[in-house]
Amino acid sequence: MRFDGRVAVVTGAAAGFGLAVSTRLTAEGAKVVMVDRAAEQLEKAAAGLAGALPVVADVSVESEVDGYVAKAVEAHGKIDLFFNNAGIEGRMAPMTELAVEDFDRVWAVNARGVFMGLRAVLKVMKQHKSGAIVNTASMAAIRGAATFSPYVAAKHAVAGLTRCAALEGAPFGIRVNAVAPGHIDTRMARDLTAQINPDDPDGVFERTSASVPLGRYGTAEEVANLAVWLLSEEASYVSGATHLIDGALNA
Template structure:
């Protein structure tokens, strides 16, 4: 394999069994990284790890990012296998149920916040400790365009992604003296399982119509791909982005321009 941007580096990817996580893991592996893949879906995780191992051996760790012990566990496994963490794609998230606030239960709200916000916080906290001790690293958190705007019937998700952007800014300031960069990606409409689920929630009787309405609002007139998101995320994790930290990077086909 040709020399890559991440040769000799160790990367941890949460939500790694599919979507953005899988695409980022593929790019990191192709660019020479050792990858620790984390997901709570054990079956999907095993299948993805087996597929990626055809490129380079991958360590798969089943974990629920909302649970403190599980986060400590995946960090410990990464250190046990490789002794350090150079890059962290803090990505795991869920969409939750779409409904007006007046129709949501506290369980609906707490479920989304636990994964999307507490999970990001716990990952940041534990990986920052490692990176401070080793003298540097790069982190990318996954937010959403929902982190910079409101959306009726989607309040728990919107609140969680606004929170991810706030955590990113705080972590960038705390990490800078130790050579740690922290950024956020904010995807718009990307062709993933989550996006397909959302179109079904928006219009259960005709999800194709919901998809077409969404495309009609995008200036580039299409959904993005997970691979395009991976292009941005891996650039931010690489030395090519060495002076980029504390920023939120939209990838939305100019929808929020």
Template sequence: MSRLDGKVALITGGAGGIGKVTAKTFLKEGAKVVLVDLSEQALQEAKAELDAHGDVEIVQADVSKEDDVKNYVKKTVDRFGTIDIFFNNAGIEGKVAPLVEQKLEDFDQVMSVNVRGVFLGLQHVLPIMTKQGHGSVINTSSVAGLNGSPNVSPYITSKHAVVGLTKAAAVEVANANVRVNSIHPSPVNTRMMRSLEAGFSPENAEAAQAELEKSIPLGRYGESSDIAQLVLFLASDESTFITGSQYRIDGGMAAL
């Protein structure tokens, strides 16, 4: 039997690198999947790529807007009847600049997606899970949600906030057999890191990547497939006694 046989999984940021690879992993393990993303075109491309692997639906949404969140939850339940797994994954990196040079509107945008979006997702998915008496939520934070780092203060702030939301939600819904955990990846080989590399070193983004890789004991960025395997574990019944936890997946960065 597959590890997610018959389960319904909802993934925000579903057309991005980690979201799409996790969706494929879930489908191969027997889940039905709903992808949520801001870009309709990216969603259509992701669906075309994933259709061969199982039952996939897509919903265009801005995760920072409550009506959009209500809509993606409703469409998931209307299509598949419930939500067993919620990968609360959508996020943006913001601008690279010292804290004193960050613009308020840029700070607000990062917080809107990375914190408000996670909060709204929890607020509208958790009632479904608590009513049915089971569910697993995986919130995407970052190593930046556990450590400090220069020149990305809005992102750092937002990812620390995800830890607080995870712990608060986990305690509130534990008596309903609903689990809420957060994952904390190191740099992952996705579009987001290309953007950050260019911000850190506009003249030589490849040099920025090489420098970041030196800070990872395993000597490389993570791949989306690495992250997907951790999310699969937390989504599955193999992790039924785990909630309120922060899972580093960082190539050894925490050991330094």
């Protein structure tokens, strides 16, 4: 039980990576404050996990971010671990066909939401002079992708925020890293295959799988393995980096 006595906050916890990380952390003894805006799905997800506290919040709204952090502190008195993960894919289209609102919507969740979460949680962690944070970036943080500019821009921002937070947190014993997943089989990945070709999403899925050197999509559990390791004491000298997990796609 390597997370016995630890308090974690996980955003985007109702599904995908957030649920996989919440599952691992609770199984290994942590109390997990599970944050998501999808209230019904969150209730169901948290009900199956011992030591989980569901908190409905939208990470793109400042008062709700400060609210989920306040609820975690009220319930457990501290925050040791933070998986700053909630994100959306937005609409895929060339820049010339996007509305400014398409950009703003993705930026609000994937970049501003990550910044606001870091700001609020770092304030708490600085008080008790310890903590580990993992932000969810993407391979879109290290390369471009045609028709995906708002997402790519926001994920580059997550890599930058990770570096800054690691430098600001280091004097307080706080480590900050990011995971940068490639193609991982979650709802988000399935929505993207449908956006690329609504008539044949399975064909897109197969071709995408074949383009990965390891020959398949990853799983949310595989991403959780990396994120949980980065949150653990085993990663005590790892900070400030964005870690690819992509089946060698970007090798």
